[in-house]
Amino acid sequence: MSKVRIAQLSCGPEYSGVQKEIDTAAAAVDAEIFFPDLKLADLRQSFDEFGLNVRSPDLKLAIARAKALVEGRVEADAVFIATCFRCAEAAIVRNELRRYIHENSSLPVVSYSFTERTTSGTLLTRMEALTTIARRRALLAREVQQGLTMGIDSGSSTTKAVVMRDNKIIGTGWLPTTAVIESADEAIRRAITEAGVSRDEIEAVGTTGYGRFLVGEHVKANLIQEELTVNSKGAVFLADSQRGPSTVIDIGGMDNKAISVQDGIPGTFTMGGICAGASGRFLEMTSKRLGVDITELGPLAMKGLSRKVPMNSYCIVFGTQSLVNALAAGSSPEDVAAAACHSVAEQVFEQQLQEVDIKEPVIMVGGTSLIQGLVRAMEELLQTKILVPHHAQYIGAVGSALLASGFIKGD
Amino acid sequence: MAKVFLYPTTSLILSDLVARFGHTPLSAALQIRERIQTPGLESPPLQITPEGPKKGLRWAAVEVPSGVRGRMSLYGPMIEDAEAAIIINNADYSFGCMGCARTNELINFLIRKKNIPLLDLEYPSNDEEGVEFVAAIKRFLDGLSGEVA
Known part of the structure; x- marks a missing residue:
């Protein structure tokens, strides 16, 4: 073209x-x-x-x-x-x-x-x-993963790798992103070990995320593609919503994506975030301040009431101040966790979701979708049930592995 | 000879009239073509850099959109230099056009606040009004020769 x-x-x-x-x-x-x-x-x-x-x-x-x-x-x-x-x-x-x-x-x-x-x-x-x-409309129309492929999502916070065979995930690897290539190598090692395959057997590789070009060159990827189209594909694939409309929300470590999808292909999308206060980073900071692992923040928030703690994380510095003030004033960690989730969800709702048409099913993906308190806050704001598919944190890697199968020789 | 600020500042016709009657037009005379193939109706011929909106802070605060401030970096100095002004309201696009309504409001406000000789005219809608339109501009410009030494 x-x-x-x-x-x-x-x-x-x-x-x-x-x-x-x-x-x-x-x-x-x-x-x-x-x-x-x-x-x-x-x-x-x-x-x-x-x-x-x-x-x-x-x-x-x-x-x-x-x-x-x-x-x-x-x-x-x-x-x-x-x-x-x-x-x-x-x-x-x-x-x-x-x-x-x-x-x-x-x-x-x-x-x-x-x-x-x-x-x-x-x-x-x-x-x-x-x-x-x-x-790449033809490639994006692909709904089934074939052969043995791998997808790598080199994100700003974490690096994920997924190995897929015949439409099933057979191996995953995840770790925080430090040095981009080394993190990717380690995620790949973990994924292929779990899958029980060797690197040479992989028939096609796709990369996405902030480090996609660097990692793509390093692993000689067949497909290097931005995360908006790849995540949409991964989301509708995992949520089994490949046909018809859907909305994908991905609150990432550095920025957020809201994508209005039709038949697995993005129609309109927004990408951004005014400040880290509206991203997964703020939740990471909250869990640190509360002395809990990020995986425990969601269940903690589910036990709290956000309205008990005034918090507006429009700016991560002021948001942290609210956090410290609330704890000093005797608020419970549960309420503070719930307020932090609500604050992030509210900003994404106000700043980004106004710019895409929300059509059901609404699918939340990325690592933050595993924080139940955040999903609940978003459900309350949108007044709808949100779908969090299995392997939601691997969405970019799954989308890459799925699309990469279009590059298998002879396909 | 007076420095005359023009609104719309892009009007070639107004600019020409002012020069013909012996004054200095303060304008960004741009040709508004029959076919528009540029980002906006009055896209600047020069490449404005991100420095433009920063210079515009002299006339509009930082919370004002960058497009307004960028425009003000061009038009603000003209308003400061102006010794007289001609404002044509509701002009046809082909006569001269400025793309941003918010900038237009600010320009109109600032020029009126200066208390300089000002001619406020409606854009003519027929030949008769057209003749009177030009005559009014001529009278105003002739009068300026006495007022502005």
């Missing part, structure tokens, strides 16, 4: 000085950004028809361009919607356009609110996911 053409619908990137960063991120994944060509005369009619009477002309232009894409007057492989962070008018347009495109076309779409500090590195995984969906 030639360059993936990503249509940009935006307001303010050039005056924020970040248009170059957007172009650079797209170029890094062999894609090109273009601006749907519109006649000035058509602009007013298009946004009138859409019915959202915003005042900023550039937002009107974005609406008119979205209509041109949906109506097929302009062709694109994917859509990138970007507006200024903290602009309420733009936030409304961004959300409505994302929803409009998602509901009325098959174009993958991602939205982002930038500041002048946004870099191409921040945008890279999003652009990579957009191009993966456009380029």
